[in-house]
Amino acid sequence: MKLLLDTHAVLWWLDGNSRLGAWASRAISDPANPCCLSVVSVFEIETKSRLGRLTLPDAVTSGWDETISQESWRILPISLAHACRAGNFSVAHGDPFDRILAAQAELEDMTLVSCDPAFAAFGVSTLW
Numbered sequence: 001m002k003l004l005l006d007t008h009a010v011l012w013w014l015d016g017n018s019r020l021g022a023w024a025s026r027a028i029s030d031p032a033n034p035c036c037l038s039v040v041s042v043f044e045i046e047t048k049s050r051l052g053r054l055t056l057p058d059a060v061t062s063g064w065d066e067t068i069s070q071e072s073w074r075i076l077p078i079s080l081a082h083a084c085r086a087g088n089f090s091v092a093h094g095d096p097f098d099r100i101l102a103a104q105a106e107l108e109d110m111t112l113v114s115c116d117p118a119f120a121a122f123g124v125s126t127l128w
Helices: 007-015 022-029 039-050 064-071 080-088 096-107 117-122
Strands: 003-005 035-038 074-076 111-113
Touching (some): 003 007, 003 022, 003 096, 007 022, 007 039, 035 039, 039 096
């Protein structure tokens, strides 16, 4: 199963936080499940860090490239198709980060690793 990690899943995985669901943790650690990190999550994390709303995980102090490599994750850029789909969802959900992640999960046929119930409205597959 191809996994797309929601922003909180990335943070909790890198911090070893017990709030990460047991199913999610097992799925992320299974080498049979390729994991992707959306550039939108990196943008969200870096923005919140700059604003003082979160502290970067220790795993990121050496840089995202190294962290992504160590985790064997693939970075998922935002394509024109992702942007169009995110903008055209009929769901009345105002968080642009969530809209992009939902579009990426749908168009790339990925399971979104997230505990956010808002994704049910988008009709994407989630795992927690």
